[in-house]
Amino acid sequence: MKPDTDALAIVRILAAGLVLNALLVLPAWWRDGIIGSVWFAPEALLLPAWVAVASGRRRSALLRAASGGLLAFVIVAGFFDALVQSVLGRPLNVFVDPLMLRAGFHLVDGSFGRWQATLASVLLAVAVIALAWVIFRLLRPQALPPGKAAPAIILASLLLGLPWVAAKLPVIESQAWRLLVTQAASLEATRDARARILAAADAPEFEPGPLPGLAGRDVYVVFIESYGGSALDRARMAGRVEPLLRRWTERLGAAGVEAVSGRMKAPIRGGQSWLSHASLLSGLSIDSQVWYEMLLEKDIGLLSDDFRQTGHVAVNVAPGIVMDWPEGDRLGFDRIYAAADLGYEGPPLGWVTMPDEYTLHTFSERIRPQQDGPVFAQIALISSHWPWRPVIEPLDDHSRIGHGRVYSSSIDEGERPATLLFDPDRMRRAYVRSLAYSLAVTFDWARRNLPSEALLIVLGDHQPVSLVTGREAGSEVPVHVISGDRDLLAGFIERGFVPGLLPVNVDEAPPITRLRHWLRSDFATAEHLP
Incomplete structure (x- = not known):
C-alpha cells in the first residue's frame, strides 16, 4: 500500500473517531449538566480502528455490524439516560424504562397536541435510523496492512487524545463501560425489588386489616x-x-x-x-x-x-x-x-x-x-x-x-x-x-x-x-x-x-x-x- 494511501486511512480513522467521540460525549454533558464533564470516550477511536484494520471481507463485515450496533446502542442509551436524569433525577434502567415511552407520548399529546406528539415520535425514529446509518458509514474498512495497523492506531490515538491531555482536562471516560456498570447495578436493584414484592405477598404486615380507630x-x-x-x-x-x-x-x-x-x-x-x-x-x-x-x-x-x-x-x-x-x-x-x-x-x-x-x-x-x-x-x-x-x-x-x-x-x-x-x-x-x-x-x-x-x-x-x-x-x-x-x-x-x-x-x-x-x-x- 502506498504511503499516501496509508496516511489517508489514518485520517479517515481519526475523522471517524472525532465524530463518534462527539456523539458519545454530548449526551454525557447533558447527563452531568456540565459542558466538558467528559472529553474523550476511548471506544470512539478503538472501534473504528479495529474495524478499519480487520482483514478478510467476511470478518470485516461482521466486526462492522457488531461495532456499529454497539456504538448505536451506547449513544442512544446515552441520550435517553440524559433525558431520564434531567426529568426523573436517576439513571436510565434499560430493563424497565422502555415502558415509559407510551406515557411520554401521552404527555406530549396532552401538552402540545396529537399531531405534535406523532411528529415527535416520527422524528425520534428517523433520528435513530439516521444515527445507525452514520455509524455504519463511519466504520469503513481501510484495509491497512497488518504490519502498519498498530502504528496507525497509536498515531490516531495520540492525535485524538494528546490535545486533551495537554490541557490537563479530566478527559477519559468510556461511555460503553459506564453503561455496562450502571445497568449491572440496575439489574441487581431490579432483582431486589422483585424479591421484595414477592415477599410482601406472604408477609402479615401487608395483609388487609381493619382500622377501628378510623x-x-x-x-x-x-x-x-x-x-x-x-x-x-x-x-x-x-x-x-x-x-x-x-x-x-x-x-x-x-x-x-x-x-x-x-x-x-x-x-x-x-x-x-x-x-x-x-x-x-x-x-x-x-x-x-x-x-x-x-x-x-x-x-x-x-x-x-x-x-x-x-x-x-x-x-x-x-x-x-x-x-x-x-x-x-x-x-x-x-x-x-x-x-x-x-x-x-x-x-x-x-x-x-x-x-x-x-x-x-x-x-x-x-x-x-x-x-x-x-x-x-x-x-x-x-x-x-x-x-x-x-x-x-x-x-x-x-x-x-x-x-x-x-x-x-x-x-x-x-x-x-x-x-x-x-x-x-x-x-x-x-x-x-x-x-x-x-x-x-x-x-x-x-x-x-x-x-x-x-x-x-x-x-x-x-x-x-x-x-x-x-x-x-x-x-x-x-x-x-x-x-x-x-x-x-x-x-x-x-x-x-x-x-x-x-x-x-x-x-x-x-x-x-x-x-x-x-x-x-x-x-x-x-x-x-x-
Whole structure:
C-alpha cells in the first residue's frame, strides 16, 4: 500500500473517531449538566480502528455490524439516560424504562397536541435510523496492512487524545463501560425489588386489616402534583410558598382545623405520579412501571382494602385519567371517577383536564353525597402538572363553579409550553404560580368542607423535574395531616411532624410507604371513634 494511501486511512480513522467521540460525549454533558464533564470516550477511536484494520471481507463485515450496533446502542442509551436524569433525577434502567415511552407520548399529546406528539415520535425514529446509518458509514474498512495497523492506531490515538491531555482536562471516560456498570447495578436493584414484592405477598404486615380507630370517619388522601421539598428549599420558590403556608395555617386554625406537617421521601422524581400513589397504598416502594404492574398482579393487601374492611367506601378521584383504567379496580377502589365522570364542561387547560378547584368542589358537592357511610378517598390534583400553564386564580364565589364553564377566560393565560421548555427561569416561575394555586385551593377546600371528625392527608407525589429543582435535589415531599380532631394528629407529632403547614428539614426523612403502616399502627384500636 502506498504511503499516501496509508496516511489517508489514518485520517479517515481519526475523522471517524472525532465524530463518534462527539456523539458519545454530548449526551454525557447533558447527563452531568456540565459542558466538558467528559472529553474523550476511548471506544470512539478503538472501534473504528479495529474495524478499519480487520482483514478478510467476511470478518470485516461482521466486526462492522457488531461495532456499529454497539456504538448505536451506547449513544442512544446515552441520550435517553440524559433525558431520564434531567426529568426523573436517576439513571436510565434499560430493563424497565422502555415502558415509559407510551406515557411520554401521552404527555406530549396532552401538552402540545396529537399531531405534535406523532411528529415527535416520527422524528425520534428517523433520528435513530439516521444515527445507525452514520455509524455504519463511519466504520469503513481501510484495509491497512497488518504490519502498519498498530502504528496507525497509536498515531490516531495520540492525535485524538494528546490535545486533551495537554490541557490537563479530566478527559477519559468510556461511555460503553459506564453503561455496562450502571445497568449491572440496575439489574441487581431490579432483582431486589422483585424479591421484595414477592415477599410482601406472604408477609402479615401487608395483609388487609381493619382500622377501628378510623371507623365512621371520612379519610381523604390528596396528592398535589409536583409538590416537592424544593418548593421550600430553593429561596426564590420558598419566597412565595412559605408565606402562603403560614397564612393558611392561621386560616385553618381560625376555622377550628389543625394541621401538622413533615417531610417524607417519594419513590420517584419528576414524573410517574401513579407510582407514588401505588407506593402509599401498598406500603411498598414502587419506583418503576414493572413493579407497578407486578403489584397489580400479586395478591398484596392495600390501604384501600384496609379501609374497606373498616366499613369505608373506597373512592378514587382521578381527573388526569382520560382513557380506560382497569388498574383502578385492581387497586381496591369501589368507585372511580376519572375525567369523563366529573361532569366538567369547561375548557381543557393544556395537559390539565380541569382545575383543582373544580375537582375538589365536585367531590364535596356531588361525589361525597352519593356515598353511603364513611369514605376513604384518594384524590389526585393536577393543576400543578408540567407544563404549568395556563395559570389561573381561585374563584371567590364557589357558586359560580358549576360545571366549569367559568374557567373559559383562563385558557390563554400563562406562558406557552414551548417557551417554558427552553427557559428554566421562566419554567420555575410558572411552576411556583401553579403550585401556589393548587395549595391555596386545597387548604381553602379543607377550611370550608372538611368534616370536623375527618382525617385529611395532603402530600406531594414527587419533586418536579430537575430543570426546576437542580440536580442536587433529593426526593422529599411535604406532607400535611389535617383534622378538626387533634387526637388524630398525635401519632404524627410523635414521629417528628410539627404544628402548622410549614414542615422543617430533617436529617433523614422516612419514605411515604410508611404512611400505610403508621395508620395501621395508630388506629388499630377503636379509641378514636367519634
